[in-house]
Amino acid sequence: MRILVATAVPVERDAVARAFPGPVPGVDVLAVGVGPALAAASTATALTRAALAGAPYGLVVSAGIGGGFLPHAPVGSLVVADEITAADLGAETADGFVPVTELGFGAVTHRPPEVLVRAAAAATGARAGAVLTVSTVTGTAARASALRERHPTALVEAMEGFGVAEAAGAHGVPVLEIRAVSNPVGPRDRAAWRIGDALAALTEGFGKLTPVLESWEHHDD
Numbered sequence: 001m002r003i004l005v006a007t008a009v010p011v012e013r014d015a016v017a018r019a020f021p022g023p024v025p026g027v028d029v030l031a032v033g034v035g036p037a038l039a040a041a042s043t044a045t046a047l048t049r050a051a052l053a054g055a056p057y058g059l060v061v062s063a064g065i066g067g068g069f070l071p072h073a074p075v076g077s078l079v080v081a082d083e084i085t086a087a088d089l090g091a092e093t094a095d096g097f098v099p100v101t102e103l104g105f106g107a108v109t110h111r112p113p114e115v116l117v118r119a120a121a122a123a124t125g126a127r128a129g130a131v132l133t134v135s136t137v138t139g140t141a142a143r144a145s146a147l148r149e150r151h152p153t154a155l156v157e158a159m160e161g162f163g164v165a166e167a168a169g170a171h172g173v174p175v176l177e178i179r180a181v182s183n184p185v186g187p188r189d190r191a192a193w194r195i196g197d198a199l200a201a202l203t204e205g206f207g208k209l210t211p212v213l214e215s216w217e218h219h220d221d
């Protein structure tokens with residue numbers, strides 16, 4: 001089975017690639033850009049190109065760093081998504097946020113295969129929980145609390161997972177998301193982001209995850 005690993009930026013791509021001693025046949029790691037729209041477009045393009053070449057991918061993995069909801073996902077920890085949810089795709093109303101699904105449109109959540117989530121968490125020591133996709137990095141305690149109130153199982157927010165998952169879904173390919181926590185979700189303190197520690201955790205996690213991905217077979221679970 002061919003696997004596409006989609007990171008946002010080249011440093012994340014390189015952190016994933018460092019987990020492998022050399023090129024791994026069947027595993028491609030691609031930097032697809034920051035944010036859900038560019039990530040969706042780039043991932044869909046890669047999936048289409050592979051399908052047209054007669055070598056389709058059987059699994060897409062969205063991977064990278066992310067903000068962790070404290071105390072559930074501390075800096076340096078790993079999280080695997082049991083749900084990939086677009087947290088700001090909807091409408092603001094006088095009564096609060098309404099997701100697009102309640103307005104009669106589209107989807108806001110993709111669920112990776114349960115068996116794969118469990119195996120990935122067991123192999124890497126990652127916590128399993130919801131990973132939110134946002135277009136705006138949270139910068140206040142109030143927004144962090146509002147997100148957790150709306151999504152009580154959320155462990156991480158990042159900016160690409162839902163876009164990658166939409167592209168995978170359009171191709172009928174299962175998706176997984178794994179994030180290494182670089183910063184707490186909350187008041188903006190960009191200087192405190194531990195990007196190096198998170199990238200190291202991503203490399204270590206991917207070393208343990210790759211055999212799981214390679215041996216996994218999709219049975220619509």
Ligand SMILES: O=C(O)c1cccc(C(=O)CC[C@H]2O[C@@H](n3cnc4c(=O)[nH]cnc43)[C@H](O)[C@@H]2O)c1
Nearest residue numbers: 008034035065066067137138157158159160185190
């Ligand atoms: O400094 C900023 O305000 C800023 C605004 C937009 C993007 C960035 C990035 O550095 C994005 C990098 C990448 O990291 C993921 N990420 C990491 N932490 C968070 C977070 O707390 N909330 C959302 N995304 C996060 C994200 O997936 C980006 O691709 C900085």
